Amino acid sequence: MLNSKVIKALRPKERRYQITDSEGLALRIQRSGVKSWVLRVFQNGRIVDITLGHWPELSLIQARATARRKKKELELEPSGSYTxxxxxxxxxxxxxxxxxxxxxxxxxxxxxxxxxxxxxxxxxxxxxxxxxxxxxxxxxxxxxxxxxxxxxxxxxxxxxxxxxxxxxxxxxxxxxxFAVPEVHHMASVDWKELPIVVSQIEALAPPKYKVLFYFSLATLLRPGEVVSIRLEWINEEAITIPAEFMKMKRVHRIPLTPYLIALIQEAKTIRKNKRSPFLFPGTRPNKHISGQALAKWLHSQAEFKNRLVAHGLRSTGRTWFADNDVPLEVAEACLAHLTGSQVVRAYQRGDYFASRSKILLGWHAYIQTCARCAQVLSQNPDKSGDPA
The missing domain is CATH 1.10.150.130 (Tyrosine recombinase, N-terminal domain)
Structure with missing residues (x-):
């Protein structure tokens, strides 16, 4: 059977000749150098050559498919072609x-x-x-x-x-x-419920999952992006994640706040694999923990099952931004979302870093307030009601 390399190497001769492919398909090379596809079939008691087209306009795979269609039209047993x-x-x-x-x-x-x-x-x-x-x-x-x-x-x-x-x-x-599937949003909680959620995290979560929860909430990254954080991406000003590790394939910078710096230090302290390049190392060498680690832990707890998933923390933060009058573009940039048309993005190439730095200070202050409420609640377990 022919292949593209063989076809390209064929040269004209003094007389016309042809090279057979399979099932009656052949490539005919004219004295002029023109290469034509022909299909040889037995019809009405005689052999007939049917021209299908020229190479390279009709590629080898296309010629095989065309030959198959032609055989079907002539009610002949078609040969195998394109699967x-x-x-x-x-x-x-x-x-x-x-x-x-x-x-x-x-x-x-x-x-x-x-x-x-x-x-x-x-x-x-x-x-x-x-x-x-x-x-x-x-x-x-x-x-x-x-x-x-x-x-x-x-x-x-x-x-x-x-x-x-x-x-x-x-x-x-x-x-x-088929019926159009129903859209179910990620399970999430309103930011006003966060003090209760944080108190449950403080009471139930092992240190690793506790830090992972707070880091996810503070950065509002997607779960897979959270666990992929490398120590080398962290400097004095920001965590800079390369484009290939982000869903939207754009570099994303997360402004560092005192709270986020403290979380990073805590994550480094509890790491068992000190040589790992990742902030959240896995058990295997040079691997980070699973992107589903926090999601699986939340699902295993009755308090959070069908109520909150790891990805839902992004919705909690985004709702807080909306209720605190954060401009749309800045709020979406915090979640590494793209806004505006392709033309708008071609002109607006900034990432609102300065604005996001101020917004995250407020967001992180609220998380810390929730944590303090959780501590008060744990010290007074007989008191009921919303700790906020």
Whole structure:
């Protein structure tokens, strides 16, 4: 069978000649150097050569797909051409590094779609096949997974159409078959409830999880970003996280306050692995603790189950900003969110560092007030009511 390197190396000769690929497909090289794809079929008692197009305008994979379609049109047994796995690999080559959720999307597709129908010819896939594939996932209550799988599978087929491997996308309207998943926000608490939450943290949490909780609350980073903090990123002014470690792929600076400095010192004190480059080291060498560590601990406590998750602390802080009249752009910058259109961001390239420094001083003062209330509550356990 041919490959791109062999095709490119073929040179014209004194007479026209052709090189066979497979299943009747061949590449014909003219004396002029023009390379044409031809399909040889047996029709009406004689052998017929059908010209499909020229190389490189029609690539090898496209020629195989075109030959397959032509055989189907002529009601001949079609040869193998472009599979679902081929289309998936093409999607991977175009999406790698371009979408934030690439790794998760790739693993999800491999698990639920490619492992089931990856070897099938692309033009044999119909909506009923994919619907049958999705039904067990929907019945398991994973509507959001179904939504993302359908979106990405449809995207794979759209790209195959654009690349010339398919004439049309049979899955264009398949999302209409399944119900739209309900959106459930991350479990969180209002900032006014924070004194109670902090008192429960003080009473229940081991030192490691206590520091991790306060650090997450103070920085308002995403759980995975919190645990990835390296000591070398911390200087006298800020914690500077490189773009590749942030969800939005932009450098993020967290202004240091006296409270945050004290938390960092406490985290360093309780670290068991003193040689680790991470502020929150894991048990394995040169690894940080799991991004789900705090979430799992909160879930294991009856007081927090279905009430608060690690990611929900960001919502608590964001609500405090809103109720304390923090400007939208500054509040969103504290959470490392992007605001404004692409044009606006092209002109506004600052990160509101000075403004965020002032805002975080107020936010950290409130956290410290909650901690003092928790200490008062623990010293007077018979008193009831809101410690705030």
């Amino acid at each position: 679902v796995r081929d289309a998936f690999k093409f999607w991977c080559s175009k999406k790698r590094g371009r979408i934030i959720s690439y790794r998760d999307e790739k693993l999800r597709l491999e698990k639920y779609v490619i492992s089931k129908i990856g070897s099938r010819q692309l033009d044999t896939i119909t909506p009923p096949i994919l619907i049958k594939l999705m039904e067990p996932i929907e019945q398991a209550g994973k509507q959001s997974t179904v939504k993302r799988l359908l979106m990405r599978t449809r995207e794979i087929f759209d790209m195959s159409v654009n690349a010339g491997y398919l004439q049309s996308n049979p899955l264009a309207k398949i999302t209409k078959v």
